Amino acid sequence: MTERVVPEDLRRRRRPTRQGTVLSERTIVETALHLVAQQGAQALTVRKLGAALGADPSAVYRYFHSADDLLLALTDEMIGRAQEGFRATGEWRTDLREIGLRIHACYQAHPEAALLAAHRTTGREHEVRVVEAILGVLRGAGLPDGEAVRIYHAFVDQALGFAALDAAALALPAAAQTADLAVWHANYGTLSADTHPHIAATARLLAADMRRSGYPTALELLLDAIGARVATAAG
Numbered sequence: 001m002t003e004r005v006v007p008e009d010l011r012r013r014r015r016p017t018r019q020g021t022v023l024s025e026r027t028i029v030e031t032a033l034h035l036v037a038q039q040g041a042q043a044l045t046v047r048k049l050g051a052a053l054g055a056d057p058s059a060v061y062r063y064f065h066s067a068d069d070l071l072l073a074l075t076d077e078m079i080g081r082a083q084e085g086f087r088a089t090g091e092w093r094t095d096l097r098e099i100g101l102r103i104h105a106c107y108q109a110h111p112e113a114a115l116l117a118a119h120r121t122t123g124r125e126h127e128v129r130v131v132e133a134i135l136g137v138l139r140g141a142g143l144p145d146g147e148a149v150r151i152y153h154a155f156v157d158q159a160l161g162f163a164a165l166d167a168a169a170l171a172l173p174a175a176a177q178t179a180d181l182a183v184w185h186a187n188y189g190t191l192s193a194d195t196h197p198h199i200a201a202t203a204r205l206l207a208a209d210m211r212r213s214g215y216p217t218a219l220e221l222l223l224d225a226i227g228a229r230v231a232t233a234a235g
């Protein structure tokens with residue numbers, strides 16, 4: 001995709017595509033998400049997207065200036081989906097936990113898209129809303145602004161970092177996923193207590209736990225640390 005700007009008043013296509021669809025930004029983004037889910041992150045090209053839409057690839061440029069513009073819209077859509085239905089309770093720990101788990105779950109549900117989106121900053125509607133919400137929770141808990149910003153940064157990076165890590169694992173071929181998990185039994189589970197006493201003592205637990213994401217535990221640890229800062233700020 002190359003940079004091309006179409007004047008705003010000429011962007012919208014009035015005629016339906018070959019598949020009978022009237023294009024819109026939302027239709028293109030949803031189709032892009034479906035395409036990536038079916039064919040992988042590398043499938044996000046104008047040619048393949050145009051084919052999936054039943055439209056000439058150039059039609060995409062009526063709605064998005066470039067490939068990056070489309071990717072940022074896809075990223076913002078993921079952020080928006082993660083927060084659909086969220087309602088703040090006013091209890092900071094409950095609200096932060098809910099926001100974090102929603103982000104992680106959404107990216108787990110769309111692992112191929114997460115590989116493209118987890119590291120991007122959009123500055124768009126959904127992202128702005130969640131930034132405002134998280135900072136509101138932290139400032140509402142009584143944290144001073146500098147502390148709230150630092151904790152916001154850590155909280156978001158933790159959620160997105162785990163989202164990207166877990167998405168990468170889920171995007172592996174099924175055979176590779178199975179092989180990786182088997183290592184905990186085949187390799188770690190057979191180590192001698194004489195040479196590796198700590199692994200031998202916990203091998204069964206390791207094999208079971210490594211099938212799950214570490215994010216919920218890491219999130220609780222971060223929330224505990226935030227709780228200590230909130231208590232200090234309260235004084």
